[in-house]
Amino acid sequence: xxxxxxxxxxxxxxxxxxxxxxxxxxxxxxxxxxxxxxxxxxxxxxxxxxxxxxxxxxxxxxxxxxxxxxxxxxxxxxxxxxxxxxxxxxxxxxxxxxxxxxxxxxxxxxxxxxxxxxxxxxxxxxxxxxxxxxxxxxxxxxxxxxxxxxxxxxxxxxxxxxxxxxxxxxxxxxxxxxxxxxxxxxxxxxxxxxxxxxxxxxxxxxxxxxxxxxxxxxxxxxxxxxxxxxxxxxxxxxxxxxxxxxxxxxxxxxxxxxxxxxxxxxxxxxxxxxxxxxxxxxxxxxxxxxxxxxxxxxxxxxxxxxxxxxxxxxxxxxxxxxxxxxxxxxxxxxxxxxxxxxxxxxxxxxxxxxxxxxxxxxxxxxxxxxxxxxxxxxxxxxxxxxxxxxxxxxxxxxxxxxxxxxxxxxxxxxxxxxxxxxxxxxxxxxxxxxxxxxxxxxxxxxxxxxxxxxxxxxxxxxxxxxxxxxxxxxxxxxxxxxxxxxxxxxxxxxxxxxxxxxxxxxxxxxxxxxxxxxxxxxxxxxxxxxxxxxxxxxxxxxxxxxxxxxxxxxxx
Amino acid sequence: xxxxxxxxxxxxxxxxxxxxxxxxxxxxxxxxxxxxxxxxxxxxxxxxxxxxxxxxxxxxxxxxxxxxxxxxxxxxxxxxxxxxxxxxxxxxxxxxxxxxxxxxxxxxxxxxxxxxxxxxxxxxxxxxxxxxxxxxxxxxxxxxxxxxxxxxxxxxxxxxxxxxxxxxxxxxxxxxxxxxxxxxxxxxxxxxxxxxxxxxxxxxxx
Numbered sequence: 001x002x003x004x005x006x007x008x009x010x011x012x013x014x015x016x017x018x019x020x021x022x023x024x025x026x027x028x029x030x031x032x033x034x035x036x037x038x039x040x041x042x043x044x045x046x047x048x049x050x051x052x053x054x055x056x057x058x059x060x061x062x063x064x065x066x067x068x069x070x071x072x073x074x075x076x077x078x079x080x081x082x083x084x085x086x087x088x089x090x091x092x093x094x095x096x097x098x099x100x101x102x103x104x105x106x107x108x109x110x111x112x113x114x115x116x117x118x119x120x121x122x123x124x125x126x127x128x129x130x131x132x133x134x135x136x137x138x139x140x141x142x143x144x145x146x147x148x149x150x151x152x153x154x155x156x157x158x159x160x161x162x163x164x165x166x167x168x169x170x171x172x173x174x175x176x177x178x179x180x181x182x183x184x185x186x187x188x189x190x191x192x193x194x195x196x197x198x199x200x201x202x203x204x205x206x207x208x209x210x211x212x213x214x215x216x217x218x219x220x221x222x223x224x225x226x227x228x229x230x231x232x233x234x235x236x237x238x239x240x241x242x243x244x245x246x247x248x249x250x251x252x253x254x255x256x257x258x259x260x261x262x263x264x265x266x267x268x269x270x271x272x273x274x275x276x277x278x279x280x281x282x283x284x285x286x287x288x289x290x291x292x293x294x295x296x297x298x299x300x301x302x303x304x305x306x307x308x309x310x311x312x313x314x315x316x317x318x319x320x321x322x323x324x325x326x327x328x329x330x331x332x333x334x335x336x337x338x339x340x341x342x343x344x345x346x347x348x349x350x351x352x353x354x355x356x357x358x359x360x361x362x363x364x365x366x367x368x369x370x371x372x373x374x375x376x377x378x379x380x381x382x383x384x385x386x387x388x389x390x391x392x393x394x395x396x397x398x399x400x401x402x403x404x405x406x407x408x409x410x411x412x413x414x415x416x417x418x419x420x421x422x423x424x425x426x427x428x429x430x431x432x433x434x435x436x437x438x439x440x441x442x443x444x445x446x447x448x449x450x451x452x453x454x455x456x457x458x459x460x461x462x463x464x465x466x467x468x469x470x471x472x473x474x475x476x477x478x479x480x481x482x483x484x485x486x487x488x489x490x491x492x493x494x495x496x497x498x499x500x501x502x503x504x505x506x507x508x509x510x511x512x513x514x515x516x517x518x519x520x521x522x523x524x525x526x527x528x529x530x531x532x533x534x535x536x537x538x539x540x541x542x543x544x545x546x547x548x549x550x551x552x553x554x555x556x
Numbered sequence: 557x558x559x560x561x562x563x564x565x566x567x568x569x570x571x572x573x574x575x576x577x578x579x580x581x582x583x584x585x586x587x588x589x590x591x592x593x594x595x596x597x598x599x600x601x602x603x604x605x606x607x608x609x610x611x612x613x614x615x616x617x618x619x620x621x622x623x624x625x626x627x628x629x630x631x632x633x634x635x636x637x638x639x640x641x642x643x644x645x646x647x648x649x650x651x652x653x654x655x656x657x658x659x660x661x662x663x664x665x666x667x668x669x670x671x672x673x674x675x676x677x678x679x680x681x682x683x684x685x686x687x688x689x690x691x692x693x694x695x696x697x698x699x700x701x702x703x704x705x706x707x708x709x710x711x712x713x714x715x716x717x718x719x720x721x722x723x724x725x726x727x728x729x730x731x732x733x734x735x736x737x738x739x740x741x742x743x744x745x746x747x748x749x750x751x752x753x754x755x756x757x758x759x760x761x762x
Contacts, residue, residue, distance in 0.1 A: 338760020
């Protein structure tokens, strides 16, 4: 039997992979998608409607497992979904946590849903402040893809006219809660914007997907698909074309090359049989998520590519970025003490945002360059906030009730700048359970992002003061790197093959039939979240790839 | 305000994922505490004292855990730790969490030793007033006394697990009118349209 050759092998089924799969299948190309984990069954795997008492450990997880958790999304409600088998290492001095969802759809199953466009303030950053380089694209090139993406997934927001944030095409926003209006009154006094977030959560039925029912447990997965996820919004369209073959539990090991050093397919480990399998294609798309994609590229060594496929620049793995997260102020609103509870937590705490307001008039206005955003949350949660409440008995019980609607918190999202200190490589000594050399992370927060952190703490405290909130503190340190799940870089795009791995279409400079369509091509992580941009850039790259293949320009 | 959603519990039943808590070994009260009825409406008398056999605590320790949990979250005009089966929850967590076992055991011994020292009797033999008095010195900063650091640590632990055990049950969440016990068919909006700064709200209810 002759070996089957697909048109395209796509590694990964999350935002970047899912969009590539959909776009390529709809273009009539035969696609084999490799996904490192299993397919989830929303009815069984998503426990977002379980109440704490339905959980064995009330949602606090098995004490024996708690220490191994990869962050807030990896908990009792999502047990068995986040990746724990495949290991990685960190260089001496690096603290890095790498939450990975290898299930079909990846992190889109549980993502935070904030979906802001990036703009020329991000793409043309170096022209503004002189640091690093511009992205190889202008906003006008990407804007149509943002629009198509927003129309596809549904983003709830408003047109805001912010210089840092291009507006898009929105469904009605979620409404402000009591505490939003109070915090906003403080932000207004300081001239800091306080606006509806851009949230891919359906405030109305959209393209056949039902409206949200505001249970508030989005990051445990949505059983009805009221927010964008790849398995709900992308993969069914691909499957409908009959052009897709999806292989699950297929852990990509390396990219295969032909006699010219071009991509010929992918070698993967079937995690069920533990056997290595090869699958062949005329082109390969890598979209395994930033760090994993770098690992696959760096592990794809051959006589053509001694440092990893398409890595003649030596840049594969470099420039890893992430968002600093952390509470810049927490406390409570005395105005709301003893008031009736209000359904504040209907969106895992993402209804409003304070989009970047720094360095807009002058890129060097602040002690740091570029900017950050802040997300507020608070009010009545699924567990009352007990901070600052003393004692026991009837009085204690009443005080818990009195304070229940009042807590508020501001959390920062501040981008790290690309730095030579922050990168991934292959650990020369350690292999994973399947014998594949593991990735090693080198990372530390830099001065610029730590200045943002300090600035954010100061402004947050001022906002509290200006609206009459009682300030109780802030995180002593930001969350550890990796926590935000917004890593970018490692296979950056740029015009110069000497300094960049891919061109502006995610096509590797060295290997024309090898593409990258996840956040690893991004120059930096900006103050925005990554998913919407991954979708837009992946759609554009995939259309380009399909055109190239149809034009016969990629016959490997 | 959009508030007329389906009861979450009702939907769970429809989805066939109703409570599995009742299936865990040894729990007599969780299932009750989580039934979709107000325990208070049923009356405290209807709550049978447990035939529960502790998994971790010794027979002489467990009643102290029960008593302390009920002192921390009493049954007043609504259900408390007793109705929520908090002591069983604490026993369950201590049984499964090695890191809790020594602190709980040490703390319970401390309580009795301290009580003997002050009153010549074990904690459970004290009058309710004396029990409350003893606990106040561990719970309120103003009333802290030197030499009771271990007791304060224990009270903190006991309160942490009591609140955890109470506010993760239906009766506990109902006691604070937790809005997440139901769904909403529209994005809930602040109702105070004429008072966005919330400076003229009705007087606090609690």
